[in-house]
């Protein structure tokens with residue numbers, strides 16, 4: 001019973017799926033009070049009917065709100081910092097399990113998305129793959145791969161592909177974070 005409901009809801013969703021939207025494309029403007037989501041696959045609260053999510057006001061965030069989505073990526077890489085002093089431990093080759101958070105802000109499109117997470121992944125993951133299991137110093141632009149320079153490098157690569165400037169956070173370790181916006 002639950003499975004057939006799910007299939008039916010999936011078909012409904014696919015029928016209503018909008019055309020692909022590029023990042024930075026102007027947001028559509030839903031009318032005030034419009035219902036943006038209705039999914040019969042969602043569980044129902046007893047006696048309360050289907051769950052409708054009703055937009056309480058203009059969903060395009062033109063009233064000063066900032067809506068930002070963030071996706072997190074990880075990769076492992078080696079590096080050394082050639083510009084620190086001779087005795088600094090980070091001058092020696094060593095490795096990190098990096099975490100990168102990529103955030104994009106904007107108005108909502110007709111789907112109610114700033115950008116589909118999957119579209120963001122399609123832009124960012126190939127850039128992350130260029131870094132994974134590499135010595136960062138070998139990559140053009142990362143000859144001195146501090147977290148700060150890595151964050152700037154990532155921002156410029158992702159901005160070129162996305163058409164919008166993301167906020168980047170690079171975690172070299174769970175305690176050390178660089179943020180560029």
Ligand SMILES: Nc1nc2c(c(=O)[nH]1)N=C([C@H](O)[C@H](O)COP(=O)(O)OP(=O)(O)OP(=O)(O)O)CN2
Nearest residue numbers: 081089090094096145146147148172173174175176
């Ligand atoms: N502002 C910055 N300072 C430092 C950077 C940097 O990119 N920007 N990088 C380093 C080194 O890469 C270093 O490896 C950082 O990690 P580390 O000090 O090793 O931190 P750990 O958590 O790994 O420390 P342990 O106590 O050795 O486990 C240094 N500074």
